[in-house]
Amino acid sequence: MTALLDRTWRDAVAAEWMKVRSLRSTWAFLAGGMAATALGALILFMLVGAYDAATPAERLNYETADPTVVTMPFVMFFVGAIGAMLVTSEFATRSIGPALLAVPQRRLLMGAKATVAGLVGLGCGALFALLAFADARLLLGDRPAPINPWPQWTDAIPTVLCATLVVTVTCLVAMGIGAVVRSTAAALTIVGTLVLVMPTFAHFLPTVWQLRLASVLLPNLTPQLAGSDHPYLLSQGGAAAVTAGYVLLALTAGVLRFSRRDA
Amino acid sequence: MGRMIELRELTKRYGPTTAVDRLSCEVRPGVVTGFLGPNGAGKSTTMRMMLGLHRPTSGEALINGRRYDRIRRPLHEVGAVLDADAAHPGRSAFTHLACLARSNGIGRARVAAVLDEVGLAGVAHKRVGGFSLGMRQRLGIAGALLGDPAVVLLDEPVNGLDAAGIRWIRSTLRSLAAQGRTVLLSSHLMSEMAVTVDRVLIIGKGRLLEDTSIHEMRDRFERDVLVRTPRPAELTGVLTRLGATVTPNGDGDLIAVGVDAPAIGDAAAHAGIPIHALTPRSATLEDVYLQMTSSAAEYRATVTAAPTSAALVGAASAKENN
Known part of the structure; x- marks a missing residue:
C-alpha cells in the first residue's frame, strides 16, 4: 500500500511537472523574470556610473546597491504567477475536471502541485538571485561600502540563499491564493499587491506603522532572514516564523477551499 | 470487466434547491445504459457526484463498491468525458493526454495508441485550441480510454456533433459494451437514446422516473x-x-x-x-419521454404544435388503458 501511495504520489508530481512545462505562460513569466533581472542590472549600471562621477563626500550618501532590493520583488511576482497558474489555469480552461478524474484525491493533487510550485520557486529563485548577485559583482567590482553591500563575494551567500527561499515561499503562497480564488486575474492581482504594491504603500504610512507593516512583507523578509543590515524590526527567528506563517496560511486555505468546494 | 455503478439514495442540494433527490439505481456491465432527462433534471450533477467532482449532500455513488475518490490511479478502472472543452487550448492533444496518462502511470505509447483509435493521430501535435467540437469530443473519449477502463461514463457525448461523429460515438459505445464494459451515457435526446442504448434510466427533477429497457418501454406504450x-x-x-x-x-x-x-x-x-x-x-419513444418528464422539466416553453400535442394525448390514453 505504501509502495502504491509512493508511486501514486510520484506519478502525480511528474504529471504536474509536465503540465507546468507545457504551459506557454510559464515560459512567458520566466522571460518576465529574466527581463526584470536585466532591468535591475541596467539600473545598477547607471547607479554605478553616477557613483563614479560623484565627489567622495557625495559617495558617502549613496545607499547600498543591493540588486535583490530592486530586482527580486519583480522576480517574485513573475515566479509567483507561475505558481498561481498551476491551479488557476486549470479552472480557467476547465481542465480541472480531467485533472481530478485522473487524481481524485484532492489533497494528493494539491500536494503534487505544491511540490512542483516549490521546485519551480526554488529553481527560479536560485537562478535569478544568482544572476542578480553576478550582475552586482561584475558592476560593483572592488568599490567600497556603502554602495557595495558585499565587499567579499562570500558576504553575499546568506542574501542569495534567503532570496531563493523567499521566492520559493512566494511561489507556494501564490499557488495557495490561486486555489482559494480560482481566478488567474484575481490571483495575480493579489500576488502583485503583496510583493509590489504593499511595499510602496508602506512608505506612505507613519514611520512606526511603516516599519511594522514593511517588516512582514514578503520582499523585505530576505534581509531580515539573512541578518544583513536593514531597517526592519524582525529578528532572524521572527522573520523565519513569518515566512513559515505565509506558507502555512496560504496552503492551508488553498487545500481547504480546494477540498471542500465542488469542482 | 464486469464493473458496476451503484447509486444509493444519492442526494444533492444547493441551498433550498434539490438537484438530485434520493436517487438509487444500478448500471450493469455489457450493455449501454442511457441516463435520460430534460435540461436541469440532475443528470450532469449525478455524473459529477459519481466521479467525485461534486460532493453528495447525502447518499453515495459507488463504482465497483468504492467511491471514486478512493480509487488510486482511477483511469485504469473508470474513463469519463464530462466536458468536451475540458482541455487546455494551448497544449497539443498528445501533451494533454500525456499529462493525464503520466498521473496514472500510463506510458506514452498508450497515448499514441488511443489517439490513433479515435482518429486523431494526424493532429496529435496540434494545439487543442484549434480543434473542432467533434475533434475535442474524440479527444475526450481518447482520454477516457487511456487506462483501458471497465467503466465508461459520457455526459452528452453527441452534443454538437455532425452525423459522422454521432455514428462514430454510437458504434464506439456499442463496441465498448460488447466487450463487457459498463457504459453509461447521459442525454436529453430520446431519439439519440433510442438508437444507442439498451437500458434507460429516466430522471426528472432529480428523481428516478423509470429504470427499464428500451424494448420494454416501447411495448408498454x-x-x-x-x-x-x-x-x-x-x-x-x-x-x-x-x-x-x-x-x-x-x-x-x-x-x-x-x-x-x-x-x-x-x-x-x-x-x-x-x-x-x-x-x-x-407512441414514439420521444412522445413517451416527453410524457414522463413533462411534469419534471425544469425549463420548457409552451408547445402549441399540433403533432406533439396529439401524440401526447395518444400516449396518455394508451397509458390509461394499460
Missing part, C-alpha cells in the same frame, strides 16, 4: 391499432363487444384502443369480416 376494412360498421360492432373503443380516423380506417392486433384479427375472422390492414401503433 403501445398506443392503438389502425384497422382497414371494407365493412367498418360491422367491425366496429364486433370490436366494441370485445371492450375496445373504436373511432373512425376520417380516411375510412378505424382506430381501436384497448384491444391488440391478434385479438382484432381473430374476431374479424370469426365474424367473416375481411381485414385489409392491421397496424399496431406505439
